[in-house]
Amino acid sequence: MSILLEVTGLTRRFGGITAVDDVSFTVGEGSACAVIGPNGAGKTTLLDLVTGFTTPDEGTVRLDGQDVTGLAPHRLPAKGLLRTFQSARLVPLLSVRDNVMLGAHRFTRAGFLSDGLRLPRTRREERALRARADALLDFLGLHPFAERPAAELPAGAQRLVEVARGLAGGPRILLLDEPAAGLDDTETAELADALRAVHAEGIALVLIEHNMDLVAGVSERILVLDAGRVLADGPPDAVRNDPAVIEAYLGAAA
Incomplete structure (x- = not known):
């Protein structure tokens, strides 16, 4: 090894x-x-x-x-190399899916202007990030919570969301x-x-x-x-x- x-x-x-x-x-x-x-x-x-x-x-x-x-x-x-913290550092009002998508931001290439104008490249990247997040939510059994705000989840599920967000970074x-x-x-x-x-x-x-x-x-x-x-x-x-x-x-x- x-x-x-x-x-x-x-x-x-x-x-x-x-x-x-x-x-x-x-x-x-x-x-x-x-x-x-x-x-x-x-x-x-x-x-x-x-x-x-x-x-x-x-x-x-x-x-x-x-x-x-x-x-x-x-x-x-x-x-x-990625890490998690002692307390889950989720964005409380964002959905579970959006929190996981944040973990994959390093894979995006569209710039500020593309984001603002919603150009095709931005839309393609967003679809790819969403698919990546959904796959991880399925993997960890979290997909039923995908649309719910992270703050509404119990502590155990929030920990799993943080793990999913870490995995989203590859x-x-x-x-x-x-x-x-x-x-x-x-x-x-x-x-x-x-x-x-x-x-x-x-x-x-x-x-x-x-x-x-x-x-x-x-x-x-x-x-x-x-x-x-x-x-x-x-x-x-x-x-x-x-x-x-x-x-x-x-x-x-x-």
């Missing part, structure tokens, strides 16, 4: 606090990896470093062999920041089914998550962070039984 994402020695300090401390890991083409750890372990900061929302003090991020360290977030989708790797946050057991199970379906399509996943059932059900490999450093890295069963991991979680709960 070829390496798609390679993170080497990432470090980020905020004042006297080292939030991410010399973290290295790789993600293979089409693989599924989870990043877990106690609250404050540096998980979201690590994701922000990988996706260009924060610039590292040290270290590099390579995507398919190309150095993308500190590259502006809006430039990464064209290279095949990712080779999709990074998800706590996608199960706020979901009940049924919604989490539906999300797990959706992520397994995405993975089955050959899209690599990096999942930051606290829900261990979701992590174990989706991921082939788990990276554990504690106080910004890598505590463990390996298959789910090995990581869950690692004494250092157990101690870190028990310590966090104490």
Whole structure:
């Protein structure tokens, strides 16, 4: 399996606090990896470093062999890397379909004038985006909600809409920041089914998550962070039984 994402020695300090401390890991083409750890372990900061929302003090991020360290977030989708956030960042009053179509904006070529005049090229692109969005809504079982405003959907469906919007951008790797946050057991199970379906399509996943059932059900490999450093890295069963991991979680709960 070829390496798609390679993170080497990432470090980020905020004042006297080292939030991410010399973290290295790789993600293979089409693989599924989870990043877990106690609250404050540096998980979201690590994701922000990988996706260009924060610039590292040290270290590099390579995507398919190309150095993308500190590259502006809006430039990464064209290279095949997209992410979601802890809270669904949907446009509440737009329909579900329109929200998903927004994720495919990088495929449009018509300019402002063409949009304003509704020229044929603009209409062709809009039809193509609509078809792309509808295919993704079908894929994730969301088509019954296509015309409804995103704000009317329950939390679980909104998460799936955000996943669909990410997929609309044509990712080779999709990074998800706590996608199960706020979901009940049924919604989490539906999300797990959706992520397994995405993975089955050959899209690599990096999942930051606290829900261990979701992590174990989706991921082939788990990276554990504690106080910004890598505590463990390996298959789910090995990581869950690692004494250092157990101690870190028990310590966090104490």
